Amino acid sequence: xxxxxxxxxxxxxxxxxxxxxxxxxxxxxxxxxxxxxxxxxxxxxxxxxxxxxxxxxxxxxxxxxxxxxxxxxxxxxxxxxxxxxxxxxxxxxxxxxxxxxxxxxxxxxxxxxxxxxxxxxxxxxxxxxxxxxxxxxxxxxxxxxxxxxxxxxxxxxxxxxxxxxxxxxxxxxxxxxxxxxxxxxxxxxxxxxxxxxxxxxxxxxxxxxxxxxxxxxxxxxxxxxxxxxxxxxxxxxxxxxxxxxxxxxxxxxxxxxxxxxxxxxxxxxxxxxxxxxxxxxxxxxxxxxxxxxxxxxxxxxxxxxxxxxxxxxxxxxxxxxxxxxxxxxxxxxxxxxxxxxxxxxxxxxxxxxxxxxxxxxxxxxxxxxxxxxxxxxxxxxxxxxxxxxxxxxxxxxxxxxxxxxxxxxxxxxxxxxxxxxxxxxxxxxxxxxxxxxxxxxxxxxxxxxxxxxxxxxxxxxxxxxxxxxxxxxxxxxxxxxxxxxxxxxxxxxxxxxxxxxxxxxxxxxxxxxxxxxxxxxxxxxxxxxxxxxxxxxxxxxxxxxxxxxxxxxxxxxxxxxxxxxxxxxxxxxxxxxxxxxxx
Numbered sequence: 001x002x003x004x005x006x007x008x009x010x011x012x013x014x015x016x017x018x019x020x021x022x023x024x025x026x027x028x029x030x031x032x033x034x035x036x037x038x039x040x041x042x043x044x045x046x047x048x049x050x051x052x053x054x055x056x057x058x059x060x061x062x063x064x065x066x067x068x069x070x071x072x073x074x075x076x077x078x079x080x081x082x083x084x085x086x087x088x089x090x091x092x093x094x095x096x097x098x099x100x101x102x103x104x105x106x107x108x109x110x111x112x113x114x115x116x117x118x119x120x121x122x123x124x125x126x127x128x129x130x131x132x133x134x135x136x137x138x139x140x141x142x143x144x145x146x147x148x149x150x151x152x153x154x155x156x157x158x159x160x161x162x163x164x165x166x167x168x169x170x171x172x173x174x175x176x177x178x179x180x181x182x183x184x185x186x187x188x189x190x191x192x193x194x195x196x197x198x199x200x201x202x203x204x205x206x207x208x209x210x211x212x213x214x215x216x217x218x219x220x221x222x223x224x225x226x227x228x229x230x231x232x233x234x235x236x237x238x239x240x241x242x243x244x245x246x247x248x249x250x251x252x253x254x255x256x257x258x259x260x261x262x263x264x265x266x267x268x269x270x271x272x273x274x275x276x277x278x279x280x281x282x283x284x285x286x287x288x289x290x291x292x293x294x295x296x297x298x299x300x301x302x303x304x305x306x307x308x309x310x311x312x313x314x315x316x317x318x319x320x321x322x323x324x325x326x327x328x329x330x331x332x333x334x335x336x337x338x339x340x341x342x343x344x345x346x347x348x349x350x351x352x353x354x355x356x357x358x359x360x361x362x363x364x365x366x367x368x369x370x371x372x373x374x375x376x377x378x379x380x381x382x383x384x385x386x387x388x389x390x391x392x393x394x395x396x397x398x399x400x401x402x403x404x405x406x407x408x409x410x411x412x413x414x415x416x417x418x419x420x421x422x423x424x425x426x427x428x429x430x431x432x433x434x435x436x437x438x439x440x441x442x443x444x445x446x447x448x449x450x451x452x453x454x455x456x457x458x459x460x461x462x463x464x465x466x467x468x469x470x471x472x473x474x475x476x477x478x479x480x481x482x483x484x485x486x487x488x489x490x491x492x493x494x495x496x497x498x499x500x501x502x503x504x505x506x507x508x509x510x511x512x513x514x515x516x517x518x519x520x521x522x523x524x525x526x527x528x529x530x531x532x533x534x535x536x537x538x539x540x541x542x543x544x545x546x547x548x549x550x551x552x553x554x555x556x557x558x559x560x561x562x563x564x565x566x567x568x569x570x571x572x573x574x575x576x577x578x579x580x581x582x583x
Contacts, residue, residue: 016173017046022083022133023073023145023171024051029125030072031055031167035065041127042104042155042164049181050170054153056104061165066147069167073145076122080138084121085131093117097128104155144178145171184424191424193476194322200481200538202472202489203323211320211327213469218489221518225487226468226475227308230332230357234464237353239306239334244285246310250275255442256284257378261411265313282309282333283461287443290337290457296447301457302338302346308468309333323473330468336460337445340390343435343458347394347416350462354418354431357464361487362478367419367427368400371408378412379438388414390458391435410461412438422478430471434461482561485541485581488518492578493535495522497547505546508556508571515575532559542581 024044032039035057042054088096090109096119097105105128109117120129122137134140149168155161172178197203202219215223231241247269253259258266258280267278279285286305290296296303312328319325336346358366370392373384391414395402402416409415418431436459440446446454465471475483485491492512496505502523509521520540522531528545535543545557545566556574558567569577 016171018132018134019140019173020046020051020171021131022137023140023169024053025083025120025122025125025127025129025133026073026076026137026140027051027069027147027167027169028053028055028127029076029122030069031057032125034072035059035061035069038101040102040104043108044127047168050148050168052166052168054155054164054166056162056164061150061167063147063150070145070147074142077137077140077142079123080136081123082136083131083133085133086119086121087116088119089116090114093119093128096126100126102128140171141173141175143175144173145169146178188424188426188477191477191480192322193324193473196476196481197323197473200476200489202476205322210317211315213323213326213328219472221489222472222483222487223468225489226465226472227330227332229360230464231308233353233357233360234304234306234334237304237349238302239304241306241308242286242289244282244289244307244309245279246312247276247278248284250277252284252288253277256287256439257412257442258284261376261378265315267312267314278312279309280311280313282307282311282331283335283439283459284443285309286333286335287439287445287459290335291443291445296337296457298339298447298449298455301447302336302342303457304334304336306332306334323469323476326467326469329470331466332464332468334462334464336462337440337447337457338460339447339449339455340458343390343460344394344397346460347391347433348398350433350460351398351400354464358418358420358431361465361475362484363420363422365421367421368395368402369405369408369417369419369429370395370402371405371410371415371417373409373414374407374411376411377409378442383437383441384414387435387437391416391433394435410434410436412436413461415461420474422474423480424477428474430464430466430474432461432463432466436461481539483539483541485578486583488539488541490520490538490540491517492519492542492544493522493531493540494519494544494546495528495531495535497528497545499523499525500548501546501551504551505544508544508546508574511571511574512578515578517578536561542578 028041028044036059038058040056042056044051044053093109094106108128117128118130120127120131120133147167147169151166153164153166155164170178170181172181200218201216202222204214204216206214250259262280266280269276269278289305290303309331310328311331315325315327338346372388395416405417413434413436415432415434417429420428420430422428440456440459445457447457449455494505494509496502505523506521509519512519532543539561541561543559545559550556554571555568556571558569
């Protein structure tokens, strides 16, 4: 059972997937029988919250065509046309689809390299498909599907192949489910960090630095607040922080395996006769930190190294997306060097760190995925067997409920992925934990055990929130820019009602600033209603209104975000009031 909306309504995800896949077939049939009989069909899978169908057509589809297509889809649904399945020998299927001019289906059948394939008929409409589908089209709710968008997509994701048109749709069991989905979409658009960020003076993106972020005044405060909080927590859990170079020699990346596996995403720098690379991650630098100095004893383990390391990755320009996908980002990286019998305790330590940090930022629902060995990897199967067994045992003892993410491990080791659920019910993969037996061997690092013998340490890679840029983007959308008091770039606005209150307002502002709160003083010659509206627009959590009465009584009037009520407290109680609010 999955949660599909912020009302936590449980639904049968497998059955819904069948409805969506069946609706994709009806979409293809509607286009072929109504809009363009010569259309060539590619694939029509389900995706999160819906489906799409890739097509090749002489007609360029737009959203204006959707009403006509949907009308035809409803006609097909009302006819209760059965989905009829039959099998064909592959050579006969190739002959069938060749005769229909369906070159993409022919290619798919040839690539399957099987004796027979499954075909589905929907009246006179025929499609290649494994199924399953609903028994007939009447099982698709008439008022619970909608076409959403159309975009370009290369056949099989290959830019050298045909550019197809991808028509997206969504389908649900009931109209109310669908309406709820669109309400969430509408709310997500209102919370879009790319809209809120510039308005709230948080960040700017410029063509002069594609893929990099200009942190503005409030954004720099927010960035440092997040970073400083994480620093305090990881210190408590036994980490020491380092800072490693931005540009490292090619030989280091060759030793680590990144040059072979990650080179296309690296920015290369030529330094006379040396080839260098701007670091895309911090792991090799931390290995050097570990190796520096005297030989490590078992008494020095675990060695917990952390860094807020600036990394660069050459992401395609088309994939860049605000703070969520950038080329320059700060990774809250950490590496633990430990003995094999410390893997379980270190995994527990990292999980405790993650839980504390996520909870403080307002994320209390965490999903965990166990990603095992990928097809492209370094290290022997024997080493991978040990690493996967060790991490799985550690996860089980740590009490983690996880799902298997097949083949999605790092190229050097299996990993746990920690997925946060935000206020709209959306999933965000943030933290990771990887157990690595490979890099310690490649870099020939060791420690001395109780018997005076050299031993190879295990290297645990961990990120808590991942990219700080991306995490701040998530926070903006999670809170819709209305950050909790402790996190807000500007915590308090002190606003005077008239010029006669300016001096008293300045005194209050200075008291709060000296205590350490982030404040702004507003003594402009404007009406107090205007001032309140302006600071509310900037989503300041607390506005202190200072008028003649407050001055006479030695009090302050406090107005919280989204509240019309005003609290009046004495100046002597002010510090205690804000200490409580900061918790």
